[in-house]
Amino acid sequence: MDDATLLIIPLGGVGEIGLNMTVFQSGDDILVVDAGLMFPEEEMLGVDVVIPDITYLIENREKVLGIIITHGHEDHIGALPYLLREINVPVYGTPLTLGLISEKLKEHELNEKSTLICVRPREIIQIGVFSVECIRITHSIVDGIGLGITTPAGRVVHTGDFKIDQTPVDGELLDIHRFGDYGEMGTLVLLSDSTNVEKEGYSLSEREVGTAFDKIFGDTKKRIIVATFASNIHRIQQVIDVAAKYKRKVILNGRSMINNSRIAEELGYLRYPPDVKTAMEDLYTLPDDEIVIVTTGSQGEPMSSLSRMAMDDHKQIKVKEGDTVLLSARFIPGNERAIGRVINHLFRRGANVLYEQVSDIHVSGHACREEQKMMINLVRPKYFIPIHGEYRHLVYHARLAEGLNIPKENILILEDGDIAKFTKDSAAIAGKAGAGRVFVDGKGIGDVGSIVLRDRKHLGMDGIIIVLIGIEKSTAKVVTGPEIITRGFVYEAESQEVMDELRSIVIALLGEMEQESKQEWIVVKERVTSALKRHIKKKMERRPMIIPIIIEV
């Protein structure tokens, strides 16, 4: 490959929210940006997490020089353990990002083998032929960066996830000037965050949430419980600050909340005024108006702290009349019903619940349309690749760029695995790398595929009927059964009639069959299955999975 060409290959994150991973390749050098997971969609039954297919990286193992992570969200770091287990190369990131990664690698028993290299905004690191500059961005997690990558073919800017927050909680602004420098110097390609392209205008500052907290804390005379993402350190900081103002003490709850806050505090990203932090034990002795609990479970996850409180199943915290619960997070699509259930239960226990629809206690971490435009206008790239979005978001972001006079032919809407090939004055899609979604179920990676999922769906929707028949091979006489076992079909104890009916159908069928065909197990199985299927479809309009088992006696 010509050294002055550049390949950009998204292995995830274009065509979905999450799964973010982009490969940059020039000559024999490969740099990977982000290694994120995606949470399973509802039809991915039993799947715990989804990770990108990294076959391309494994096949080019010796070329991979490093992985740089833009920030510490799961959709950017969650696939790292799986990737590092295959390809052990240095991981670059800012202090908090590395803190969160380190915790994750410990869980996977990979931390001792891994090399984590700390980078800072405006620092330039050399990774093979790539000069990578870290550029401060603002987002719903602290210490996030975008990247300015100088390659033999030209400069590339990768925004990571970003918003342009003029009043971030830690005062660390998005480095508008540096993005502008890349515009001045001339940039070949911009890859930019598409998540919120459906939202007009500007995102609200994280600071606004603090203002809303202040008003609520000032008006509340009983306990306050705040549920938010454990990674949203700024949000937690604002709770701490407002708690201090109103002489409340902060109790952290939930494993990830406690871990992440500890890491952030150790690294200096989370600061407690004196006497604000306290332990769970004080919950029972402090007066109600001096308590704030910060907890996980803002997405209605069934095993989370907040869900347990709502179900009155939490070991330490009983929700009581007069408690105020703040859900300070977005309702992620797909989770609305679960979140709604938690809210309803909290109300039933006498709590007052505030959430995004009725209160200003959440702002998005992603750029809205005006901010996306500003980024494009700052960097003024020759080519534009919308990333981090479902296909429709990429299309809308592409159109937005077109509206800013990026020529349509210079905008590439890529899908996972597309190999985009650039020289300093050309761009083309030049093939396809292996790409896709790999399902992780427990410790199994990729062993659950479409057939298993199809069976799970079938089993889940309609249940299973096992038909056991013992046949004497020589005479074709039925000597045991038919015995019918079902799960997820009807409640057997209350459906004796149905069970008897199924049995008689099998008996009648076997009675009618010729001896020769009865000696062919495969024929018997087919006939039994289709007779039961037909009957159940007609009588009950259901389609359980039917498994006939013939035992040769």
Add this chain to the structure above:
Amino acid sequence: MDDATLLIIPLGGVGEIGLNMTVFQSGDDILVVDAGLMFPEEEMLGVDVVIPDITYLIENREKVLGIIITHGHEDHIGALPYLLREINVPVYGTPLTLGLISEKLKEHELNEKSTLICVRPREIIQIGVFSVECIRITHSIVDGIGLGITTPAGRVVHTGDFKIDQTPVDGELLDIHRFGDYGEMGTLVLLSDSTNVEKEGYSLSEREVGTAFDKIFGDTKKRIIVATFASNIHRIQQVIDVAAKYKRKVILNGRSMINNSRIAEELGYLRYPPDVKTAMEDLYTLPDDEIVIVTTGSQGEPMSSLSRMAMDDHKQIKVKEGDTVLLSARFIPGNERAIGRVINHLFRRGANVLYEQVSDIHVSGHACREEQKMMINLVRPKYFIPIHGEYRHLVYHARLAEGLNIPKENILILEDGDIAKFTKDSAAIAGKAGAGRVFVDGKGIGDVGSIVLRDRKHLGMDGIIIVLIGIEKSTAKVVTGPEIITRGFVYEAESQEVMDELRSIVIALLGEMEQESKQEWIVVKERVTSALKRHIKKKMERRPMIIPIIIEV
């Protein structure tokens, strides 16, 4: 029971969106308002629809005098067939409502046995001791009514679902004056729609959608496909009117779209200007800029017309470059991902897709907070019952009423089955009627309960392992198997190693067992199950359902 008392018993619709059904009882007379279904939530695996438990009505069968239906949406009429099969009493409704009911009863082969009685706004009908006045409301379906019910204990107003639309498409305004009359005359109880209590201000008029359509149709030079609810006759009328203006012809697609439109047209609720309506065949001959297709599938339902178009699986309609698709409907919570997938696929086929988030092509049919306030202020009831909402909506609606000086003790937040007892100057919750959610799966009503659902969930998430062992009773020798059959666990063809491992574990276990315990099938089953469970949990972190089957040989 004292004739001057009134019982109000919601059998559904308080604590959930959908399942609407309210019982009014005075002396020995029972009047039922609405008989709606609810669509299953994601954990109700394999359930087709959910209907209210009507045990209370069946137990008081001889008292039930009639059912009045406020409008023709599924969450108000969908449980009628199940109710009428148990209790055949007259059904009252306006013409379009009865038209839709009639169609539904035909499907259930109940139409000949049923008595449908047509009512009109401002008409008063006597049903036992109840004088029921129909009061025109506006909503996302035409011909909806609220009810003014005069009972021995006092007057009751039931809003049904409503919004206050000042410019409805058919010019038929909500009868503000008549609701006000009930305020003037004195009303004991108001039951009012809580659905949109989280939304500030006023709902937009349906007419606004027409304006948005006009702009889009005026700008579009290729085919237009509009997906909306088949029951939203006003929406369809607006498509027809704008189509006529821009010289396009309208093709209806999807079974319910064709049926509902036919009924509405026959009853005079849907009107076509000359030469606007045309048949599917003309799709192939008309120029692109003369075509509008109106179709179902706005919720991303996998078998719907729009989904089929998106998947290129529609018999007649192929989506092509330049098509404009309008999703003119709300994204119902829980459906966002399915809808998102359809939109993404349509974009991949080159269509332009407009939807609620990016275009003003949908308005809600439910009152926002200011309209809800107006309703309360018009009727000025002594007692207030928020209905039609999840628990949190009822709480917020109760607070809204409190803000309008309805005393807190006069507001009843009921849950399904609560018996609210009223006299002319008292109200109390006086017990509980049997109530709940009954699952309909195919033709089975109520035979799928929590145990079956739990099994379905288990099967769906983790799959099943069947272990077949043939044992000779007298010697306890294993003569056949162990044979392992799995579904939804791992893909057997690619997981021979796992299968062999499971088999060896069973063989080892049986080898270690004493002869006596091996002769106890129940002991063998328990041991096999727990050995496999332990192994799979440890090695794979999975929990498949395990069914050991011992065959006595």
